[in-house]
Amino acid sequence: MTYSTTLLTDNAPLTTEDSGADGTEQWALPHHESAVSTARTLAQETLEAWGVGEGCVDSALLVVSELVTNAVEHALPPVTLHLAQPDNERGTLRVAVADGGPSDRPGDWVASCAPDEHGRGSLIVDALTTDHGATTGTAGSTRWADLPLTA
Template sequence: TTPATLSELPSTWTLPHTARSVSTARRLAQAAVAGWGMNDDAADSVLLVVSELVTNAVEHALPPLTLHLGRPDEDGTMTIAVTDGGPATETGAWISTCTPDEHGRGTSIIDFIATNHGTTTNTNTNTTTHWATLPTT
């Protein structure tokens, strides 16, 4: 399940609400998982889920954009979360210019990789957090 509060996740970065933030988020996550000594397969899965969640936030949601990474737990899992400003009324620039077969697989990818994932809406702050729990071993 999602952590009780995002403050439980040790690594948090606020990113610009732009397409460039996808590669920035990947670099930040890559540095974090390398520091945690995660094996290559688990690290690749983390980077893929980070990319999908941040891309979805940029293309389908309003700012702000915050990436949260949880350090791997003793149970062999970690949490990745992206908080955004909730659904946008228009799609992002990339989605509006690509063909239907170039997008739309992100949730399926996360569903395949994650042991659990979901969405939490905070009506007090008008934000939405999309999260996933992944195996790290």
């Protein structure tokens, strides 16, 4: 199967012609549990380079973890992390994760544990964000979250 982006390997970020041109960064991630730690590292490095405050970075890393985990466990590939530079006028930072749409079967972690051991991700995202949601199209789904810069 061929995708229009290249999978992230060896922790090197995906570079595209548009990356950064509109104030956003994006990385294609492996559809594997390792994507979560890779996404956290990429997000932390980028947010710190943008000068985002420590509290907002910490909250953003939790949200990135939840959104990427959701994509790996419940959706089809590809998985792409998007970060938008802070909107100082609105006082928010946008985090988004795109995937290939819902999967017919759960991921390995979800399939291996009891129902009460998972399912809290949406509560975490709700608690840490000013707004969040999802869009779905023919190419897949994108889950996004806006975090307060003053977190």
